[in-house]
Amino acid sequence: MKNITVIGSGTMGNGIAHTFAQFGYQVNMVDIDSKALANGMDNIQKNLDRQLSKGIITEEIKAKTLSKIAVFTNTIQAVANADLVVEAASENIELKLKIFKELDAICPLDTILASNTSSISITKIASVTKRPDKVIGMHFMNPVPVMKLVEVIRGYATSNQVTKAVMDLSKKLNKEPVEVNDYPGFVANRILMPMINEAIYTLYEGVAGVTEIDTVMKLGMAHPMGPLQLADFIGLDVCLAILNVLYDGFGNPKYAPCPLLVNMVNAGNKGVKSGVGFYDYSKGTRDMFVAANFKKR
Numbered sequence: 001m002k003n004i005t006v007i008g009s010g011t012m013g014n015g016i017a018h019t020f021a022q023f024g025y026q027v028n029m030v031d032i033d034s035k036a037l038a039n040g041m042d043n044i045q046k047n048l049d050r051q052l053s054k055g056i057i058t059e060e061i062k063a064k065t066l067s068k069i070a071v072f073t074n075t076i077q078a079v080a081n082a083d084l085v086v087e088a089a090s091e092n093i094e095l096k097l098k099i100f101k102e103l104d105a106i107c108p109l110d111t112i113l114a115s116n117t118s119s120i121s122i123t124k125i126a127s128v129t130k131r132p133d134k135v136i137g138m139h140f141m142n143p144v145p146v147m148k149l150v151e152v153i154r155g156y157a158t159s160n161q162v163t164k165a166v167m168d169l170s171k172k173l174n175k176e177p178v179e180v181n182d183y184p185g186f187v188a189n190r191i192l193m194p195m196i197n198e199a200i201y202t203l204y205e206g207v208a209g210v211t212e213i214d215t216v217m218k219l220g221m222a223h224p225m226g227p228l229q230l231a232d233f234i235g236l237d238v239c240l241a242i243l244n245v246l247y248d249g250f251g252n253p254k255y256a257p258c259p260l261l262v263n264m265v266n267a268g269n270k271g272v273k274s275g276v277g278f279y280d281y282s283k284g285t286r287d288m289f290v291a292a293n294f295k296k297r
């Protein structure tokens, strides 16, 4: 594989494009929004500068990486020679199904179609294409240039050959791929989201405050950040959407999102991206916010 097309230039798309280009692949990065494309390239520049200042890459690799990325707003042109397409557009099932239907129609017949979805069924995505054996999940973690894991998700019809190709390719990006089957939440979010939900229930039931809960998990379990802070970073709306996928997919009440999480999302408190979540980021501080309303009894 030589030519990679990345659909979407947001948080994940620009990280994925950066990583492939850094390891010598020719990358076409597509976004329907030209402003998002410019922001994506800006981000890649900044992240390359950070890698340079830390001595992870040289000036030459930085220049080579940038020279390997082309940007497009037209998907047809961007996929014309693609060996692999990695879709990292917004997490919306209708949108993903539309994108994969279109990709199937316009990509060469042997192009592998991967999705970076956090929670949408790969089998469902594959079902709108005529090549379900060549559809696979390639779940990179944020920030992509830094995080080692790629969760490789086999849909119901994904072939052994395609799975092997994607596992091998991930290794060439200096990542650790892990193969998992396509069930709700895959592995990463099936385990992470119930932990975050339980932390929110612990707060909701007044067992402890925000910093207390996060401190227990940081200092007691050696987690780099507490679950409530992590939820703020992921986005509380994203956490709620993934919990709903688990709840609907398994029909098991243990995945029911905590009513406090639902209330916070409805109130627009989505975490870092909205300025306020379990902590207040609006003034550049991380003061407790919700804790004031959920004091220990």
Ligand SMILES: NC(=O)c1ccc[n+]([C@@H]2O[C@H](COP(=O)([O-])OP(=O)(O)OC[C@H]3O[C@@H](n4cnc5c(N)ncnc54)[C@H](O)[C@@H]3O)[C@@H](O)[C@H]2O)c1
Pocket: 007, 008, 009, 010, 011, 012, 013, 030, 031, 032, 033, 036, 087, 088, 089, 090, 091, 092, 095, 099, 116, 117, 118, 119, 139, 140, 141, 142, 234
């Ligand atoms: N953010 C994370 O931490 C994270 C981690 C792992 C996986 N993911 C998954 O990665 C995907 C992307 O997430 P993100 O956080 O980068 O989202 P984002 O909102 O930052 O970026 C999405 C981009 O997709 C673009 N887009 C929408 N429709 C498009 C189309 N038809 N063609 C081309 N571009 C289109 C948007 O303009 C936007 O720039 C989602 O499926 C998400 O679940 C996110």
